[in-house]
Amino acid sequence: MLKLTPAERSELRSEAHGLKPIVLIGEAGLTPAVIKEIDAGLNSHGLIKVRVFGDDREARIGMYDTICAELNAAPIQHIGKLLVIYRPKLDGKQETKLVKKGKGLREVTIVKPSPSGTKKPTVSKVMVKGNERVTQGGNIKRAKPRQTSAKKTSLG
Numbered sequence: 681m682l683k684l685t686p687a688e689r690s691e692l693r694s695e696a697h698g699l700k701p702i703v704l705i706g707e708a709g710l711t712p713a714v715i716k717e718i719d720a721g722l723n724s725h726g727l728i729k730v731r732v733f734g735d736d737r738e739a740r741i742g743m744y745d746t747i748c749a750e751l752n753a754a755p756i757q758h759i760g761k762l763l764v765i766y767r768p769k770l771d772g773k774q775e776t777k778l779v780k781k782g783k784g785l786r787e788v789t790i791v792k793p794s795p796s797g798t799k800k801p802t803v804s805k806v807m808v809k810g811n812e813r814v815t816q817g818g819n820i821k822r823a824k825p826r827q828t829s830a831k832k833t834s835l836g
Contacts, residue, residue, distance in 0.1 A: 682754035682767060692727055692756045696764045701731035709734075710743045719751050722767040727756070730763040784810055790818045 684692070702721050705714055721728040730747070732740045744763050748755045753767040785807045793801045808814060811823050 681748045682752055684754045684756075684766070689754075689756055692766050693764065696727055696729060696756060699727070699729045699764075701729040701762065703728065703730045705730060705732045705734070705743065707733070709739075710746060715747065715750060718747055718765070722751060722753060722765065723769065726769045727764070727766045730765060732761050732763065734761070786810075788814050790814060792818045 702725070703714065703717050718728070718730060732743060734740060740761065740763070741758070744755055744758055747753065747763070747765060751767060753765045755763075756766050757764040788806050788808045790804050790806055791801050806814075806820065808820060812820050813823050815821055
């Protein structure tokens, strides 16, 4: 079984909060097919939730321990009929987080050639808001014009 520090376990618990169970264990219990599905889920996701349909708490704890021992995974959380299991992904690639588009500030590097063409280009890093874009000439423009108030246009 994989061992984690309490801080790592806490962080994984918070990540697992929004997950939906991807494996369901029914009346048949922990069959080889179920273990194979859990293994596939751990390979692709790393952190998964498993739902056990059964009222016997001792049986669920036994399944939890068996899954973690057989698949070399770490038990993260056991709440009611939900089991949260973690194993680092097998492929050597680092997990890349998707960058959200259109919200918040993002840093953009602008490279402008010198006017004469003989000197070094000027490089500047600028923070761009979600509703702004950088033009081909290196200027910052709003993607959409700011809405004006009906009151302000009628008064002015």
